[in-house]
Amino acid sequence: MYLFDMHTHCFPDALAPKALPRLAEISGCVYYGDGTYDDLCAKAAAAGCTGFMILHIATKPSQMHSVNNFAAACQKGNVYCFGSVFPTAENAIEELHRIKTLGLKGVKFHPDYQEFFVNDPAVFPVYEAAAALDLPVTFHAGRDPYSPNIVHCTPKMLAEISERFPTLRIIGAHMGGMEMDADVEKYVVGRPNIYVDTAFATRSLSPARCGELIRRHGVEKVFFATDFPWSTVDAERRLLEQAGLSSDELEQIYYKNVERFFGISLTA
Numbered sequence: 001m002y003l004f005d006m007h008t009h010c011f012p013d014a015l016a017p018k019a020l021p022r023l024a025e026i027s028g029c030v031y032y033g034d035g036t037y038d039d040l041c042a043k044a045a046a047a048g049c050t051g052f053m054i055l056h057i058a059t060k061p062s063q064m065h066s067v068n069n070f071a072a073a074c075q076k077g078n079v080y081c082f083g084s085v086f087p088t089a090e091n092a093i094e095e096l097h098r099i100k101t102l103g104l105k106g107v108k109f110h111p112d113y114q115e116f117f118v119n120d121p122a123v124f125p126v127y128e129a130a131a132a133l134d135l136p137v138t139f140h141a142g143r144d145p146y147s148p149n150i151v152h153c154t155p156k157m158l159a160e161i162s163e164r165f166p167t168l169r170i171i172g173a174h175m176g177g178m179e180m181d182a183d184v185e186k187y188v189v190g191r192p193n194i195y196v197d198t199a200f201a202t203r204s205l206s207p208a209r210c211g212e213l214i215r216r217h218g219v220e221k222v223f224f225a226t227d228f229p230w231s232t233v234d235a236e237r238r239l240l241e242q243a244g245l246s247s248d249e250l251e252q253i254y255y256k257n258v259e260r261f262f263g264i265s266l267t268a
């Protein structure tokens with residue numbers, strides 16, 4: 001069976017040795033790689049991944065251009081990338097068009113690191129443009145160790161965006177809201193235009209709770225993901241294998257939903 005990891009991270013070689021320890025210190029999280037592209041490829045292959053998505057994040061407007069060029073350079077075979085725009089940047093929409101032209105598969109927002117609330121009307125034109133370009137958007141959703149007290153993307157905000165932008169293809173990372181599963185159940189579960197990824201679900205969900213949320217939301221709208229290097233394929237896969245899902249359901253989550261969502265065919 002193919003296995004596609006929908007949520008991974010890496011950095012340019014020159015930045016990785018500094019960036020990863022710094023992020024680990026800020027977040028208090030341990031990590032399982034050295035943050036480079038080569039390490040990500042090697043670890044994913046060793047863990048049995050057929051392919052993966054790298055989510056890149058520009059943490060200031062001036063980074064957008066280089067981050068998206070790096071993302072484009074990372075794409076090969078079954079390796080795909082989301083680009084990034086700093087949503088309040090003057091040229092955010094221009095960069096969105098460049099992301100599309102570069103052939104990147106979507107856009108990742110990390111509102112904690114990008115310092116905005118996802119339901120701020122100031123960024124709505126960016127969502128509108130993403131919908132028009134048919135660029136899916138992934139939001140870091142729920143709590144983040146970087147900003148434990150202020151949640152910039154709650155499950156309720158995801159629901160608001162999905163109502164306001166019904167054609168925007170939304171992916172709520174971390175099962176739609178890290179450490180906020182009661183709100184995920186209340187606001188996100190069952191919504192037709194919100195997909196979720198399972199990145200770092202081990203941080204706050206038991207296998208049984210994870211399986212329950214997946215079934216109630218709809219197995220066809222769930223992507224397997226790890227958040228590597230912050231978690232591993234083995235750990236996140238073990239959670240799903242124990243979640244009481246059938247092999248047919250796991251097959252959808254592991255790769256079939258990704259193939260359908262992006263219109264791609266993975267190759268062995």
Ligand SMILES: [Zn+2]
Nearest residue numbers: 007009199227
């Ligand atoms: Zn992540």
